[in-house]
Amino acid sequence: MGNFLINNYSKEFFFHLIILFIISISALLKINNYFDFLLIAGLIIFIRNKSLLYLYYPLALFTWGLYSDVLIGYPFGYSGVIFLFFLFLKEFSAIFSIIENTNVRLYIYALGLITLLLFEYLAIRFFFSVSLSILNILVKYFLMLIIFYPIAKIFMYIEIYNDK
Amino acid sequence: MRALENNSFRFIKDNYLRTIVITIVLIFISLSLIYVDSTKKIYSDTRSNIRDIILVISSTIATPAILVEDGLLSLSEINNLYVELDEYERQQALSSNIFQELSILRQKVEAYERDLNLIKDDNYKSVVAEIFTDSSNRYFSSILIKAGSSNGLKEDNTIVSSKGLIGRISEVGDKVSRGLLLTDISSRVPVSISSNEVQGILIGQNHKKPRVFYLKNISELKVGDLVVSSGKGGIFPSNIPIGTLARINQKKQYIEIDLFERADSLSRVRIINYKLKKNIK
Numbered sequence: 432m433g434n435f436l437i438n439n440y441s442k443e444f445f446f447h448l449i450i451l452f453i454i455s456i457s458a459l460l461k462i463n464n465y466f467d468f469l470l471i472a473g474l475i476i477f478i479r480n481k482s483l484l485y486l487y488y489p490l491a492l493f494t495w496g497l498y499s500d501v502l503i504g505y506p507f508g509y510s511g512v513i514f515l516f517f518l519f520l521k522e523f524s525a526i527f528s529i530i531e532n533t534n535v536r537l538y539i540y541a542l543g544l545i546t547l548l549l550f551e552y553l554a555i556r557f558f559f560s561v562s563l564s565i566l567n568i569l570v571k572y573f574l575m576l577i578i579f580y581p582i583a584k585i586f587m588y589i590e591i592y593n594d595k
Numbered sequence: 596m597r598a599l600e601n602n603s604f605r606f607i608k609d610n611y612l613r614t615i616v617i618t619i620v621l622i623f624i625s626l627s628l629i630y631v632d633s634t635k636k637i638y639s640d641t642r643s644n645i646r647d648i649i650l651v652i653s654s655t656i657a658t659p660a661i662l663v664e665d666g667l668l669s670l671s672e673i674n675n676l677y678v679e680l681d682e683y684e685r686q687q688a689l690s691s692n693i694f695q696e697l698s699i700l701r702q703k704v705e706a707y708e709r710d711l712n713l714i715k716d717d718n719y720k721s722v723v724a725e726i727f728t729d730s731s732n733r734y735f736s737s738i739l740i741k742a743g744s745s746n747g748l749k750e751d752n753t754i755v756s757s758k759g760l761i762g763r764i765s766e767v768g769d770k771v772s773r774g775l776l777l778t779d780i781s782s783r784v785p786v787s788i789s790s791n792e793v794q795g796i797l798i799g800q801n802h803k804k805p806r807v808f809y810l811k812n813i814s815e816l817k818v819g820d821l822v823v824s825s826g827k828g829g830i831f832p833s834n835i836p837i838g839t840l841a842r843i844n845q846k847k848q849y850i851e852i853d854l855f856e857r858a859d860s861l862s863r864v865r866i867i868n869y870k871l872k873k874n875i876k
Contacts (some may be wrong), residue, residue: 448656451652451653451656452656452657452660454653455652455653455654455656455657455660456657456660456661457730457732458653458657458728458730458732459653459654459657459660459661459728459730460657460660460661460664460728461728461729461730461731461732461859464801464802467732467733468732469732469733485610485614486610486613486614486617488614489614489617489618489621490617490621492621493621493624493625496625498649501642501645501646501649502646502649502650502653502730503730503732503735504730504735504737504765504766504773505732505733505735506628506629506632506633507628507629507631507632507642508624508625508626508627508628508629508632509625509629511621511622511625511628512622512625512626512629515618515621515622515625516622518614518618519615519618519619519622522611522614522615522618523615525611526611551734555734555780558633559780559781560798561780561798561799561800561801562800563734563800563801564801564802567802
């Protein structure tokens, strides 16, 4: 049992199970407007150190994106963009810092997240002529920053501790 | 040794670069898909068929979370039970009088319609269906309904409750359909406001109070005015109650609406098979 838990393949399996669980509760539960499950999935993708799928990993996230779009009713490709954006951000942050350096990763995440939310705000304003509440966006933003450390610590524990 | 280290560093660097390039390519593919999906709607049938299958997988995976949510909801419902009982007793006392008044009003309206020789536009069937889930998320507001093409549902059918308009059917599966709510940012409903019948377009704003734009005579409106569907465009029947006017913004020329009904407080909805073209034939 102990071997199974520290096995890299089981870690890979659990990661995808977590993503599936988050997408599923995102479609079937509605907690409130500020608690954004898609961004939480994005945060987990950003925090995660490495995948056994290597070059197929972006393709796997793209597929999860399509799954999420069909289930939740987003336009095709919408969730994929968010998942892949956080993967891109993760690869980008890996150039500047190692996984243990949570502070640098938080700064990069904060900058990436605000860019994403700003882009979404402008896209919705431009394509749908709807002005979203900036206060709601900011609450969502800071909520994600608050949960960054707990999730980062959990994943650091799972990945680094088990790799030793 | 240094050469070996250099080689391994190059391998890591190449791997990072390859992942970044693949990710960027896939981001562009996703953006193209969003563009095609929002302009041509070519995947509608495929999406509905796949959704029916993956809904089974996801509802199984999410069962623990759904059970916890149901438990919490039950607790809050028990808390509200006494308040609702008082309200119910009060409504019971009023309902007999209201029913009599409504009957008289209905007779009067029918008499006026006969006198004016109005063409009736209410020959449509309806289906009552359970709400599977409120999947409103991020900037999109929709519900999944336990009825589909096997129950006679079609795209753009109108969704109503006992209080008023909820939205329209946006995707039809075999047994499950998706309903686009009035609060969704892509929702557009032609409306008529107050007895002056001021016309406008109700646009969802991703929060509980949608707004009406493109108003011609905003000065004729006042807070509390009734907002109903105008029937223009042929998707929604006319005169379905939507809500009341909550706030007027003279500067930006729009008004905010307090909806009569919100989907998150409902467990069932009525779907009206309304098609204006069919009635014209």
